[in-house]
Amino acid sequence: MRYLTLLVIVFFLGACSSIEPWVKPYERANLADPIMSFSRDPVSSSYVSHVYEAREGGRGAEGESGGGCGCN
Amino acid sequence: MKQIWKQPLLVTIVVMLAMGMNAHAAQVLSGKATDFTLKSRSGKNIKLSELRGQVVMINFWASWCGPCRQEMPLLEALYKKYHGLGFTLLGVNVEQDSSKANAYLRDVSVSFPILYDTKNSVSKTYNISAMPSTVMVDRDGNMRYLHHGYKPGYEKEYEKQIKALIRE
Amino acid sequence: MDAVLRVNQAVVVVATRHIILVTVVFFFPWKVFAAVLPEDRADVLFHSYEGGGVEISGPSVLVRKQSSTNTSIVANYYVDMVTSASIDVVTTASKYEEEREEKSIGIDYLHGKSKMSLSYKMSDENDFDAKSAHFNISQDMFGDLTTVTLGYSRGWDVVGKRNDTTFAFDTNRQSYRIGLSQVLTKNLITGISFDTITDEGYLNNPYRTVRYIDGGVSRGYSYQAEVYPNTRTSTALAFRAKYFLPYRAAVHGEVRVYQDDWGITAQDFEVGYTHPLGEHWIFDARVRAYSQTKADFYSDLFPGQNAQNFLARDKELSTFTTMTLGASVSYEFLKGGWSFIDRASVNFAYDLIQFDYSDFRDLRTVGTVGEEPLYSYSANVIQFFVSIWY
Numbered sequence: 001m002r003y004l005t006l007l008v009i010v011f012f013l014g015a016c017s018s019i020e021p022w023v024k025p026y027e028r029a030n031l032a033d034p035i036m037s038f039s040r041d042p043v044s045s046s047y048v049s050h051v052y053e054a055r056e057g058g059r060g061a062e063g064e065s066g067g068g069c070g071c072n
Numbered sequence: 073m074k075q076i077w078k079q080p081l082l083v084t085i086v087v088m089l090a091m092g093m094n095a096h097a098a099q100v101l102s103g104k105a106t107d108f109t110l111k112s113r114s115g116k117n118i119k120l121s122e123l124r125g126q127v128v129m130i131n132f133w134a135s136w137c138g139p140c141r142q143e144m145p146l147l148e149a150l151y152k153k154y155h156g157l158g159f160t161l162l163g164v165n166v167e168q169d170s171s172k173a174n175a176y177l178r179d180v181s182v183s184f185p186i187l188y189d190t191k192n193s194v195s196k197t198y199n200i201s202a203m204p205s206t207v208m209v210d211r212d213g214n215m216r217y218l219h220h221g222y223k224p225g226y227e228k229e230y231e232k233q234i235k236a237l238i239r240e
Numbered sequence: 241m242d243a244v245l246r247v248n249q250a251v252v253v254v255a256t257r258h259i260i261l262v263t264v265v266f267f268f269p270w271k272v273f274a275a276v277l278p279e280d281r282a283d284v285l286f287h288s289y290e291g292g293g294v295e296i297s298g299p300s301v302l303v304r305k306q307s308s309t310n311t312s313i314v315a316n317y318y319v320d321m322v323t324s325a326s327i328d329v330v331t332t333a334s335k336y337e338e339e340r341e342e343k344s345i346g347i348d349y350l351h352g353k354s355k356m357s358l359s360y361k362m363s364d365e366n367d368f369d370a371k372s373a374h375f376n377i378s379q380d381m382f383g384d385l386t387t388v389t390l391g392y393s394r395g396w397d398v399v400g401k402r403n404d405t406t407f408a409f410d411t412n413r414q415s416y417r418i419g420l421s422q423v424l425t426k427n428l429i430t431g432i433s434f435d436t437i438t439d440e441g442y443l444n445n446p447y448r449t450v451r452y453i454d455g456g457v458s459r460g461y462s463y464q465a466e467v468y469p470n471t472r473t474s475t476a477l478a479f480r481a482k483y484f485l486p487y488r489a490a491v492h493g494e495v496r497v498y499q500d501d502w503g504i505t506a507q508d509f510e511v512g513y514t515h516p517l518g519e520h521w522i523f524d525a526r527v528r529a530y531s532q533t534k535a536d537f538y539s540d541l542f543p544g545q546n547a548q549n550f551l552a553r554d555k556e557l558s559t560f561t562t563m564t565l566g567a568s569v570s571y572e573f574l575k576g577g578w579s580f581i582d583r584a585s586v587n588f589a590y591d592l593i594q595f596d597y598s599d600f601r602d603l604r605t606v607g608t609v610g611e612e613p614l615y616s617y618s619a620n621v622i623q624f625f626v627s628i629w630y
Contacts, residue, residue, distance in 0.1 A: 020383065021201075021382060021383025021384065021385050022385070023383075023385060023423055023425065023426050024192070024195070024196075024200070024201075024383075025200060025201060025202055025203045025205075025383070025384070026132065026134065026166035026192055026195045026200055026203060027192070027426050028136070028203070028423075028426070029134065029136050029167055029168070029169075029172075029426075030426055030427050030484040031423060031426065031427075031429060031484070032134075032136040032137065033136070033484065033488070033490075035484075035488075035489070035490045035514045035516055035522065036429065036482055036484055036490055038431065038480065038482060038492070041283065041587065041625070041627065042283075042302065043283035043285045043300055043302040043316075043625060043627075044283075044285065044587070044589060044623055044625060046300075046316075047285065047287050047300060047318075047623065048591070048621075048623075051289060051593075051621055052530070052562075055556060055562075055595070056506070056530055056532065056556065056562060057498075057500075057504045057506055057532045057535070057556055057557055058476065058496070058498035058504075058506035058508065058530070058532060059437060059474060059476065059498070060415070060417075060435040060436075060437055060474065060475070060476035060498065061417075061433045061434060061435050061476035061477055061478035061496050061498075062433070062478075067387075067421055067423055067429040067482075068276075069136060069137050069138060069203065069276070070203070070380070070383075070384030070385070070423075071137045071138055071139045071140070071202070071203045071204070071221060071275075071276050072139050072202065072203075072220070072221030072222065072223065072275055072276055138276055138279070139276065179576060201383065223309055224309050225309065
């Protein structure tokens, strides 16, 4: 059972490299546009997060990186 | 709770690092470079097969791509240095809307031919899977090397391959 | 959740027993290329918060520079200059001023398609000291359409008390994060992130008190120190999406749900719109709504002294909502470059946040005990910053 799990994971990770992306690298003009960034100005986004975190009970799940030009 | 997470996190990180292990090495290609005809900045159509006899470096780029812009001045330097020795460079712009590319070229002037692949037919034919991508074609029209992406230092490899292909 | 843990545990057990398999995985010729580091830039921000009797303002300076082909260094210096006559302060103490200084430094390292970052942050004020370390690793996959991020943070705080040098208690924090960002179409990117945070140690505020009904005093209520549990574990899950509109604009949305073992549940929604105009201007507008339910041990008014094991009257742990309306404007200049500068921008942002409490009462108004008006206030948040890219 455990071997099967590991095999599935390795296969899955191996499959990563063979799935053809449906958005080609040369079609990313819009995604690479700075206005499409979730956090265009980090100095400002971290300040705003701090304003809320200091006053609200909720915290976490602030964001993740990704998107953009997908270059290199 | 924390104890349970420590090890899986470590393993996952190791696997992720493993996935990033491959150092840059140009991919070796073989076979004839598929012929294409694209409109160039000068207005003329440029056909790849008409450049037989020269070493051709085909660079796929876009104005929105950071590494592409970083590479431009270095490509210009290579073009200037080897152009008279049987080498040419084609800057294939992959943007569907060429206006941004032209605006960029007004600020950063290059002397090598710029071709417009607005329908992305050539990008598809050459299976472009990274931005930028560079294909080295030898004097007989065979594809020899493929470079994915650009990082400072790649231009040294470009130069090595150009010199070797010119000497062939 | 359980399934994920079990799968992970299975991986660990097999991995440690089969080093050959691990080596194969490690050296598998993954078809990978590379990713990019964040752009070099420097920002100087002036921030100001004013509301509820509190004024906090100060600078934040952020500088980022690529230090080698594969590394980028970032440093931040941030100050909060506080003048507080907040409702807690005026009802139980007197107006005070203080300054909090925060410094952080981080490094990003690019290794193929993985990006790792490590950072260290230190925050200092006259009665509170916080240090934290953060580690993140992100991996691009599926033709760079997917990015998986894992993160881990640790924090070490020392809680002190003004005018009492012997008072010093520790708080430790640990946090685990996982995120996934997925490009769905040429114009749409989505993301999901999950994290869990655990705090341990002295978690309350040494100055804050709770009130209880006390027939023995004319006011009708008396105060005692708040008592909090010494652990708190929370989880948060967020979804976000951003869509490119054909005339060049972007719309984004975000939903986050939160819960912790103090009984607080919360959710927030945000929508925003970004509209560039010409070559130089970018306008943003946003709306955010947040609501939370109170902690189990929270009460605005306890029935008597030592009414329960844990006691809190911190409005941050009460039942309340916040509603934000905000707008920003950005002007880009020096687009052709000047000296070492590639381009620059000057930015202004304003947010109006309305706080409405459902079970925290405004004790500045004397009234029937337990029936004082519910507290609410609005805050003006202003940001002004200049950025340069080089």
